[in-house]
Amino acid sequence: MALKERPKPFLLPDYCKGCGRCLDACAKDCITLSDQINPMTGLVPVELDLTNCNACGMCMDACPEPYGLRPAHEGEIQDFELEDPAKLFGVKPCDAPEPTDIPNEFLPLPRTEPLVIKGTYASAVGAILAGCRHVYGYPITPSTEGAELMAKFLPKLDGTFIQAVSEVAAVNMMYGTAGAGLPTMTFTSSPGFSLMLEGVSYMIGAELPGVFVDVMRGGPGLGNIAPEQSDIKLACHGLGHGNTHAITLAPSTPQEMLDLTILAFELSFKYRNPVILLGDGYLGQMTGKVQLPETMIKPGIPKWAVYGDAMHRKNLISSIFLTESDLEAHNHHLNAKYEAMKVEARAESFLCDDAEVVLIACNTPARTAKGAVQDLRNQGVKAGLFRPITLWPFPVEELKAAIQGAERIVVVEASAGQLEDEVRLALSKAGVRQFPELESVRRMGGVLPQQSEIMTRVLGRKEVIA
Amino acid sequence: MSKTSVIYDKFERHSHGQGLKGHATHYCPGCGHGLAHKFLAEAIDALGIQDRTVAISPVGCSVFLYYYFDVGNSQAAHGRAPVVALGHKFANPESVVISYQGDGDLASIGLAETVATAQLGAPITVIFINNAIYGMTGGQMAPTTLMGQSSSTSPSGRNEYNGQPMKMAEMIAGLDGPVYVERVALFDAKQRIKAKKAIQKALKLQVEGRGYSFIEVLAECPTHLKMSPEETEKWVKECMEPVYPLGVKKDLTVEPWFHRNAPCFKGEKILSLTGATTEHPERFCKGFPTALDPSDVSLKLAGSGGDGAQTAAMLIARAAISEGFDATHIPSYGPESRGGTSYADVHVAETEVLNPGSPDPQILLAFNAPSLAKFGPTVRKGGYVIYDSSVVTEAPVLDPSIKVFPVPFTGIATDLGKAVVKNIVALGALQAATNIFPKETFLGAIRVALKDKCALIPLNEEAFAWGIKSVEALDQ
Ligand SMILES: Cc1ncc(C[n+]2csc(CCOP(=O)(O)OP(=O)(O)O)c2C)c(N)n1
Ligand code: SF4
Ligand code: SF4
Ligand code: SF4
Numbered sequence: 001m002a003l004k005e006r007p008k009p010f011l012l013p014d015y016c017k018g019c020g021r022c023l024d025a026c027a028k029d030c031i032t033l034s035d036q037i038n039p040m041t042g043l044v045p046v047e048l049d050l051t052n053c054n055a056c057g058m059c060m061d062a063c064p065e066p067y068g069l070r071p072a073h074e075g076e077i078q079d080f081e082l083e084d085p086a087k088l089f090g091v092k093p094c095d096a097p098e099p100t101d102i103p104n105e106f107l108p109l110p111r112t113e114p115l116v117i118k119g120t121y122a123s124a125v126g127a128i129l130a131g132c133r134h135v136y137g138y139p140i141t142p143s144t145e146g147a148e149l150m151a152k153f154l155p156k157l158d159g160t161f162i163q164a165v166s167e168v169a170a171v172n173m174m175y176g177t178a179g180a181g182l183p184t185m186t187f188t189s190s191p192g193f194s195l196m197l198e199g200v201s202y203m204i205g206a207e208l209p210g211v212f213v214d215v216m217r218g219g220p221g222l223g224n225i226a227p228e229q230s231d232i233k234l235a236c237h238g239l240g241h242g243n244t245h246a247i248t249l250a251p252s253t254p255q256e257m258l259d260l261t262i263l264a265f266e267l268s269f270k271y272r273n274p275v276i277l278l279g280d281g282y283l284g285q286m287t288g289k290v291q292l293p294e295t296m297i298k299p300g301i302p303k304w305a306v307y308g309d310a311m312h313r314k315n316l317i318s319s320i321f322l323t324e325s326d327l328e329a330h331n332h333h334l335n336a337k338y339e340a341m342k343v344e345a346r347a348e349s350f351l352c353d354d355a356e357v358v359l360i361a362c363n364t365p366a367r368t369a370k371g372a373v374q375d376l377r378n379q380g381v382k383a384g385l386f387r388p389i390t391l392w393p394f395p396v397e398e399l400k401a402a403i404q405g406a407e408r409i410v411v412v413e414a415s416a417g418q419l420e421d422e423v424r425l426a427l428s429k430a431g432v433r434q435f436p437e438l439e440s441v442r443r444m445g446g447v448l449p450q451q452s453e454i455m456t457r458v459l460g461r462k463e464v465i466a
Numbered sequence: 467m468s469k470t471s472v473i474y475d476k477f478e479r480h481s482h483g484q485g486l487k488g489h490a491t492h493y494c495p496g497c498g499h500g501l502a503h504k505f506l507a508e509a510i511d512a513l514g515i516q517d518r519t520v521a522i523s524p525v526g527c528s529v530f531l532y533y534y535f536d537v538g539n540s541q542a543a544h545g546r547a548p549v550v551a552l553g554h555k556f557a558n559p560e561s562v563v564i565s566y567q568g569d570g571d572l573a574s575i576g577l578a579e580t581v582a583t584a585q586l587g588a589p590i591t592v593i594f595i596n597n598a599i600y601g602m603t604g605g606q607m608a609p610t611t612l613m614g615q616s617s618s619t620s621p622s623g624r625n626e627y628n629g630q631p632m633k634m635a636e637m638i639a640g641l642d643g644p645v646y647v648e649r650v651a652l653f654d655a656k657q658r659i660k661a662k663k664a665i666q667k668a669l670k671l672q673v674e675g676r677g678y679s680f681i682e683v684l685a686e687c688p689t690h691l692k693m694s695p696e697e698t699e700k701w702v703k704e705c706m707e708p709v710y711p712l713g714v715k716k717d718l719t720v721e722p723w724f725h726r727n728a729p730c731f732k733g734e735k736i737l738s739l740t741g742a743t744t745e746h747p748e749r750f751c752k753g754f755p756t757a758l759d760p761s762d763v764s765l766k767l768a769g770s771g772g773d774g775a776q777t778a779a780m781l782i783a784r785a786a787i788s789e790g791f792d793a794t795h796i797p798s799y800g801p802e803s804r805g806g807t808s809y810a811d812v813h814v815a816e817t818e819v820l821n822p823g824s825p826d827p828q829i830l831l832a833f834n835a836p837s838l839a840k841f842g843p844t845v846r847k848g849g850y851v852i853y854d855s856s857v858v859t860e861a862p863v864l865d866p867s868i869k870v871f872p873v874p875f876t877g878i879a880t881d882l883g884k885a886v887v888k889n890i891v892a893l894g895a896l897q898a899a900t901n902i903f904p905k906e907t908f909l910g911a912i913r914v915a916l917k918d919k920c921a922l923i924p925l926n927e928e929a930f931a932w933g934i935k936s937v938e939a940l941d942q
Contacts, residue, residue, distance in 0.1 A: 015489055019496030019688075019695040025655055040486060043495065058655050061662075064500025066473045066507070066534065067489040096536065109733045112742035116784045116793075125740050133729035134556060153739050158727040160556040164549065165582035172546035172579070176553015179540045180520075180561075184553070202543045254794075286822060287780060287795040289787045292742055298731040306538035308554060308561020310517035316479070316532050318523075318541035323481075364822075371821025451821050 006055040007071035009048060013038050015067040016045035022069055025062035028052040096314035102300035104131065115290045119257040119283040120146035120187065122290045123213050124153070126261030131297035132183040132211070133159030136173040138166055138192060141225040142281040143215035146187035167192040171199030178208035179317040181305025183265050185211040189281075190219050190230050200274055201240025204334070205319025207304075209268035211261065213277045215284040218446035226446020227281030229363055232418035235276045236392040243331050245338045248276045248392040250362040254288035260389070262293065267344060269302065271337055278391065280414065282364040282448060338393075347395035348387040351377065352402040355384025357458055360399075360423055361412040362388050365449050369412045372454040381458065391419075394426035403435060410457055412441045414448050472507040472516050473534055480533040492530055496695025498685025499528050501652045502595055502661075506564070507535065509666035513673060519562045520554045522547040526568030527601040527687075545576020548583035551590045559726040562672055566593045570600045573609040573632045580638075584680060587643030589672040589724045592680045593665065594634060597687040598706060605690030610634070612709055617690070631709055635682040639715035645677035647716040651684040651707065653699040660712075675724035684710055747788040747914070750904040754791065754816040758900060764824045765812040766841050767892075769833025769854075771799065772808075774889030777915075778831065779810035781893060785903055785911040786814040794822035807837070814902065829900055831892050833875065838862055852895050852937075854888065856880075871899045873936045879929060887929040894933020905934065 016038075022031050023046065034047045063069035109129075117125070124146045127135070135154060137147040147161070154161040160177075164170035170186050177184040188196060193214040203210055216231045218224040235248040247267050249260045257279060264275040301307050306315045321327035351373055352358055361369040366387040376383035386402040388395050403409055413419040420438055427435060441449045441457050481487040493500045510519050519537035523529055525544035532539035538561070542550040547565040555563045565583075572580050572594050583590070599617055600606040607617040607624060609632040614623040624631075639647040646668055650661035661683060668679035684706050686698040693701060730736075737743075755763060765782065767775040779795045786793035792815045800806030811824035830845050832838035832853040839862065845851055847867045855872035864870060873895040879888035890912065897908055909927060916923050 014486055017490070017495035021496055021501075021695050021699070024696065024699070041490075061655065061658050062501075064493065064497060064504065065491060066500070066504060105731075107731060107733055109737065110744050112737060112744050113746065114787055115740060115742055116780070116787050117740075128736055131731070134553070136553070156739060157730040157735065159729045162552070162556070162586075165578050168546070169549040169579050169582060172543065172549040173553040173556075175542065175546070176522075176540065176550040176555075177557040178553070179550070180554050180557030182557045184557075198543060199546070206541070282796060282822075285797055287783055287797075288819070288822075289792055292737075292740070296731070296733060296736065306520055306540050306554070308518055308520040308538050308558045308563065313517055313536070313538055316539045316541070318532065318539070320529070320541055367819070368821045368823060371823075374820055448823070450825055451823070452825065 006057065008050050008053050008055045009059050009069045010072035011046070011048055011069050012067065013045040014040045015065055016043070017041070017065060017068070018044040018046060019064065020046065021062045021064060022046060022059040025058040027056070027058070028054060031059060097311055099303040099311050099315065101303045104300045105298040106295045107298055109292065109294050109296055111294060112292050115292065116287060117254060117290050118145065118285055118287045119251070119254045119279055120215065121149050122254040122258040123187070123261045123277065123279070124149040125290075125292070126258035127185050127211065127265065128153060128157070129293060129296040130183060130262045130265035131299035132185050132265060133157060134177040134182055134184040135159070135161045135186065136164050136170040136184065137186045137188065138164050138170050140189045140192045142217060142227075142284050143187040143189040143192070143213065145284070146213060167195040168199065171196040171203075174210045175199055175203055175206070175208060178203065178210045179206070179305065180307050181301040181312075183209070183211075183269070183299050185213065187213045187215065189215045189217045191222060193231055193234065197234070197238070197240035200246070201242055201244050202319050203274050204239065204244045204246065205242065206317050207272040208274070208317065209265075209272055210274045211264040211268055211277065212274060213261065213279065215279045215281055217281050218444070224446045225281065227283075227364060227414060227448060228444060228446055229278070229280060229365070229413050229415040229418060231278060232391055232415060232422060235278055236422055243334055245341070245392060246274045246276050247271070247341055247344055247390060248278060250278050250389060250391050251283065252363050252366045252387065254283070254286055254290050257283065258290050258292070271341055272304070273337065278363065280363045281446075286364070342393045344390060345393045345395035345398070346389040347398040347402075348389060349398060349402045350385040350387065352384035352386055354382055355402075355406060356382040357408045357410065358384050358386055358403050358406040359410050359412050359454065360386045360388075360419065362391065362419060365412050365414055368449060368451050369454060372451045372458070375451065375455060376458060379459070383458065391422055394422050396426040396430045399423070399426065400430065400432060406436060408439060408458075409436050410439045410441060410454070412449050412454055414443050416442060416444055472510045472536055474536045477533045480530070491534065493527065494689045496686055496688045496698060497527070498597055498652050498683065498687065499595060501658065502593060502683050502685060503531070503534055505658075505662045505665050506566070506593060508662060509669050510537065512666055513669055515562045515669070515673060518560060519564065522551050522554070522563065522565045524565075524567040524571040525602070526571045528566055528568060528595065529602065531566055545571050545574070546579055547571065548576065548590070548592060549579045552583060552586070552588060555588055555590050559724065562669065563590045564593060564669070565590060567595065568601065569594070569596045569598070569608040569610040573634050581641070584638050584678055585641045585643035587645075587678045589675055589677050591668045591672050592678075594680065594682045595685045596634070596682055596710065597685045599687050599690045601687050601690060612705060633710060635680065635710070635715045638680045643678055644680055644716060645718045645720045646671050646679035648714045649682040649684065649710060649712050651702060651712055652686065653684075653703045657712070675722040676720045677718075677724070682710070684712070747910055748906070749789055750906040750910075751789045755900070755902050758828055758902060761817070762813060762815040762819065763829065763902060764827045765814070765829040765831065766824045766827040766844070767810040767812065767831040768837035768841050769808055771806055773833040774886060775808050775810050775831070775833060778889040778893055779812045781908065781911045781915060782812050782814070784914065785907045788910060789903060789907055791816060792819050794819045796822055809837075829896070829902075831896060832858070833888070833892070834858065850900050852892065852899055854892070869899070871895060871937055871940060873933065873940075878932045878936065882925060882929055882932070884925060887926055890926050890929040891933040894930040895937050896933070898934040898937035
């Protein structure tokens, strides 16, 4: 085979930054610094005199600019006067194909007997049925059992479970897998969730789906491992820096741990946004009856993904919008998504229709409150329970309906008022100014409100009034 | 060398590709990043992997790597590029994933991710641009800044109070995870050829599934070294190279090992993992045990770790659910991981357990004296207390309406030859004392729980029967 003649260099002065790295590279002294400033760039480009050039290519190897010194190929326009780069290099930015959505498949499952499993397990099983095969996590009580179950199941399903070096690493592995367009999740608990928030902000900015199961525990700091509703504020209003929100689900039974985990995956892909599932330590440990659904999902690949194949080559996952106008437009776009998420608001109203005393609670305290409602009804008190299932967006329309006839509202929570703040904010934003003074039953530090405490609160006041 | 097809024809993402920015990088004149980009693009081209490549852009001057590379692009948070790369690699094991990072990104804020990913050893390629300074934020000290080198945060030169320069290639090569580690430079033609080769080799090792590779590139940042590009090249050669010696630091011969099957979505397999079955358990209950409560029976099981209170609680919940009722079980343990207190709250409800906690149970199963003393007084009027009379010597004083059943759980179990079945004796006693469910319901739940240890079933059945007998003996 005859050796092809090696090309000599060619340079458009507009794309020379005048760094001089090519000067040294040429043994034939073909390249010199010009003494003219290029009016287009304000830089001083080099000049070529190729009389002695032996096409060794060294200068091209030394030039850091991709469109700087390059081989002069035959037929290529080499008119140095021509200044429209589009004409020189073509306008087409890249020949990558236009990606299309590969949809999810819904596969039928036989109707099975209910399982008797704990909340964290139920959530893990839900994730598997939702098509998640990539789980990243860092052990933290009381969420670890979910991760442990995944570590056991996923290898058997040719899935991936990686115990990351930290929660920071875990959330960024999620960023990668979500960026590739696949469902991914983590199990964590309050201190770990705090550490993940940088990544959550990036995922929201880059519009990536992902499910975070935060089995909340006592805080602040290392606190303890007992149940507290300590992260409502964080999930609803503190997801890292910037304009961030995510649908936040608050299950109250092992069954809901499964159902809402499946829903979380659906919503996170629907809106291209993380979804937070807030459990509490009690719920994570609680064993109950869990009915499996009758379909499961085999995930497809959305068109925006960077899967690492020809179809998705043109895509970019990024939260960067360098110019202010672009970033403002991106924020408007996010706001529009947040607005659209409002249709996902969900709540359960239990005996609220004629209720004079409405209890508001979520997670395990909602079950305690439900017990209290039953007891109060047995004692002739018209009590009801309003249980937000989404904490963000807050189901304010449902709340308005539930408290319509209420003379008293009692917020029952295992936190210093984080749920109450959500209630107040939602009512205020909805323009509801008239509502009974909010009373509260609060416990903290890993202690849950007891049914007897709710009874005392409700009955104690009632007696005073009467 | 040449513009390759891996570099976009036009940099649409660089100021929307307007004017010269459509074909010029954002790098300063003489910046080493540009050369590293070129060599990386050439390697991708040479290996024919453009469509499979995913490049992770870091935070640092090369944050805009995605302006230039016509491959799948993902932009990571500061320091997190290697773990983002892992997320991509495990999502699609066929993809070729590159984590491109500066020294602040890789050796400072992302050090944990860097080391853990290298040690994990999954085949990704890390290109590490060591320019001995923080470029993007304006010339602060980097972990790789040389002793004596001044920067805006070590204005009079790095000294011992700022710590020593970090030798990443050596550190990574010292780990067992990586297969190939080399340090290269860009300051002369010879080094550039080596750099190109190293980058290409690193990618090839990934494509072949052989493992993790790490290429450290000594690069020029003329802007923050406040020198001309030419002087910077000289500085890298004369000042950096002695601290960061060039060459191969590790090069293992490893057979391809990274093969991953496509994930499984077979329903039957998933159901069998979860233990779900389509078989209906036989039902024995005539109806809800309304003699105990109209709709919701509350139990407390209390003992210390090892008494089997949690297993017994679980069996009650399973038995209830097999009968079509709702049930919950909440375990709680003392802070000791072994031998401490072990309590279980159980509810059995006709349709739905409202409050799953049992602060005032109808039934208490106590395995030791402290548990009996603690929870005995919480039992509701008319309730049941069943306790292990082998270990509780003094009968408790309780409300006279409460039915009390002293049963020697431990004694019976020990006589049967296995003390651990005392919780099953307790369940037998519970059945006989309260008639919460028929015997068969409990036995069904016990058999299901022991389906993988069939040999133990007869012993457990016997223990259960003894529990019943001892309560019946009390009645007589
Ligand atoms: C969490 C976080 N902390 C700090 C920064 C600011 N920051 C941006 S780039 C950078 C240093 C980059 O230096 P290096 O990795 O050496 O890359 P170079 O710019 O030199 O290529 C820093 C500290 C950031 N973006 N994010
Ligand atoms: S190809 Fe070789 S001889 Fe020709 S200008 Fe470039 S370095 Fe000099
Ligand atoms: S190396 Fe490239 S950019 Fe630098 S002076 Fe030479 S041609 Fe210009
Ligand atoms: S600041 Fe330094 S590293 Fe950054 S682009 Fe300029 S020369 Fe390159």
